[in-house]
Amino acid sequence: MRIIKCCICEKEKLSKNEIALSKKLISLKTDRFYCINCLADYLEVTVEELQDKIEEFKAEGCTLFN
Structure with a gap:
């Protein structure tokens, strides 16, 4: 498995x-x-906002988050 x-x-x-x-x-x-911290910096948003988006994408049924 690739790391x-x-x-x-x-x-x-x-x-x-x-x-x-x-x-x-x-x-x-x-x-x-x-990682979530570096992605937040890259996108100029907070980690909390990204965590909320993860939950939103899961609720929408996005298959990437299965």
């Missing part, structure tokens, strides 16, 4: 939600994944 690291801080073993969020908000075809 996916954050492309900024190199945090190892990103959660499935972090990987899904990178795909959803950056691009389905991205090969650059972000």
Whole structure:
């Protein structure tokens, strides 16, 4: 199994939600994944806002978050 690291801080073993969020908000075809902290910095939003978006995407039935 390939270990996916954050492309900024190199945090190892990103959660499935972090990987899904990178795909959803950056691009389905991205090969650059972000931990939630670095993604929040990159998008200039708070971690809490991203956590809310994760719950929203799950509630909508987004298959990336299964």
